[in-house]
Amino acid sequence: MPRSQTRLKQISSFPITWLSEGRLKSSLLLRYEATKLGKTSEALECLSQDKFSMSHIKSVFPSLREADKETLAKSSEDYLRCILAKSIGEVYNKGIPMYRNEAARKQFFKRLLEIIEGCYLSDTSSRLRELQAPIESDRVLTWVHREMESLVAKKSDLATEHASRLDVARLEFRTYLRKLEEIVGVSWQNGEGYQRDILVTSFFPPGVVESDSTWRWGAQWYPELGVLNINPPMLFIDPIRRGILTREAAVLLSPKNLETMEYAPRVLCEQAEYFGYKLMDLKNEKEFWAQARHGLRQSSKLAAGDLIDFFQYYEMMVGPVLYREVWSRLKEFGNARLTVSDYYIIFNTLAARPTRHKFSPSEMKLLSLLSKKPDVKAGEAARKLGMSIPTTMKAIRDLSTEAGLRFTIIVDMNKIGLVEYYLLMSTPKQSRVVSVLSRFPYCRQVFRTYGSSDLFSVLDIPFEHQGFVKEFIELMHDKSLVTRFRLLQPERDFQSVNFDRYDAETGRWNVHWDSWGISLRESLTKGDSFRIEQNSKGKQFRFDKLDLRILSSLQDNCRTSYSTVGRALGISGAYVGKKIDRMLRENLFRYAVWPLKIGAEDWGIISLSCSRNVAAILAQYLSHLPAWRGGLVRGDFDGLLAMVWSPSGEMKQFFKAIDDRLIRNGYAEAQSLNTVGEWVIARWLPVESHPWDLTNEDGSWIFDEQRYLSLAE
Secondary structure (H helix, E strand, O other): OOHHHHHHHHOOOOHHHHOOOOHHHHHHHHHHHHHHHOOHHHHHHHHOOOOOOHHHHHHHOHHHHHOOHHHHHHHHHHHHHHHHHHHHHHHHHHHOOOOOOHHHHHHHHHHHHHHHHHHOOOOOOHHHHHOOOOOOOOHHHHHHHHHHHHHHHOOOOOHHHHHHHHHHHHHHHHHHHHHHHHHHOOOHHHOOOOOOOOEEEOOOOOOOOOOOOOOOOOEEEEOOOOEEEEOHHHHOOHHHHHHHHHHHHHHHHOOHHHOOOOOHHHHHHHHHHHHHHHHOOOHHHHHHHHHHOOOOOOOOOOOOOHHHHHHHHHHHHHOOOHHHHHHHHHHHOOOOOOOHHHHHHHHHHHHHOOOOOOOOHHHHHHHHHHHHOOOOOHHHHHHHHOOOHHHHHHHHHHHHHHOOEEEEEEEOHHHHOEEEEEEEEEOOOHHHHHHHHHOOOOEEEEEEEEOOOOEEEEEEEEHHHOHHHHHHHHHHHHOOOOOEEEEEEEEEEEEEEOOOOEEOOOOEEOOOHHHHHHHHHHHHHHOOOOOOOOOOOOOOOOOOHHHHHHHHHHHHOOOOOHHHHHHHHOOOHHHHHHHHHHHHHOOOEEEEEEEOOOOOOEEEEEEEEEOHHHHHHHHHHHOOOOEEEEEEEEEOOOEEEEEEEEOOOOHHHHHHHHHHHHHOOOOEEEEEEEEEEEEEEEOOOOOOOOOOOOEOOOOOEOOOHHHHHHOOO
């Protein structure tokens, strides 16, 4: 047996003897001794004292003077968790400068986090045993193993370092608490969970075992003792320690009614763990914590980025006062028992509140430029606006936040072998239908609507499975999940953002619905004709998995530089540019921008049965409004479907103009006039590494009809 493996094999039998007397060593022994004797509360009382007394502990637990072999062995295994954590911390710090490629760095983090599972206080040492014989191809584990072997060879006593790191943790906790007080608008002294004396300490907690169902992993809060305990291994890994401390500070500042909410641990911890991400200063630490925040638990690992996207979306929509508003609303509810839906409604209500931004003339020029050319380069924008490139770049960043600009792309789905469908549904079981659609990976968007339908959804189905959609929706109808539906297929799609009617002087939109409606009526009366070509089907775009991953990245933010996209995918920026140039030459996609905070936050969906020419004329007039997306459709009716952004508070006027000028005059038959209340699902097709990965290596689509039909059973 190699000497390094021999050393690590020995660690479970004697390393507790390396430790000097103190809190760390005593807690290692008491973790098992106190549980065995049924004296857990006495052990906590001893360990939580700021002024530690070994003699007092031995007076309460005289058996510690001669701990038995079982206690010594288990305590040594726990000390190995500290050795492992110290080694991981060293590898993390040394590895950051080496992994500059984003894709490689993510893999490095992923493997480190898998190894970190051995640091948690699980009820088995199996993960620790797995670390003792790394295979040569596992570079990260071999590196960690080498660091551990060095510590074991030195018979390292980490007690002194543990104490110094605890001092650092106490300072960090106070810093994070102050920062969070500013964010949520509540001081610790005025918080519902306030205690005059609170001690941050670190010991191995007796009777505590962490598993994949543990939400507040790595730490425990003992309110009756006024003690926040950080599990010792977590102190040795800087980003983990900081994330846990921020999470615990956020939990302590949270309103009490969050604790009584349905699924309280998940809601409370996920929200608090986001603050850990938000308050980290270093990009590498943010990336590491974003993956690490799950601990051992499995239930939230499948959607690792969703939590961050959720909060960042609402921060963009509401601004920096978001959490002050949320905390204030939660306090208003008092002792009322809340549900997760109530919690989400608070965020959606805040996001839906009308905004009145007053953009300057220079900002209006920039908004107009970005609406016409969302991918405009900073140099070109600087020349057109008469500003320096750095000033222009800063202006775009600032304006993107202020106006909630979402830079994206619109893909011609036909060219990648998918047929797009629009689905309007009425349902008495809305949450159940949303659950079904959320688990159907070819569902791209779902909106909650009010009016003649309850949900609007966009589906993308592979050519060879087009018959599935009808079968799927009819099955939901047979199961009484859906009572009425309209299934449509777009023939020609449109998208427009137009700032011509925004008055920068007053900071408001001047959409005159009377003149807009009369002009529309006149065009219809005169029989104006607009020639609209159908979507050019053209030839299929020959794509591979990398093309789809690039499209996914552009869907999230089409202004991301080629080099950044390349780093994330492990390829050069030049190669990304070559791929994108080919896509643009073959008209695979076009760039788009959606402004979400411009005082036009009322969304409505209209679907009209009408002639092609009436639909074409209406499409021209919709392009005079702040923004819209939709197109000519066929299927359960032929005509036009459009989602329209109107100035806040003016959706009724838009509906009235449509009713007065089109429907009452017989030019169109209304299929639905709905306001949009909530964007329930918004995603690109999952084409990267994911349990729902939809593509083979050659880019062909994977589609399991029976599995997807079973969702509605």
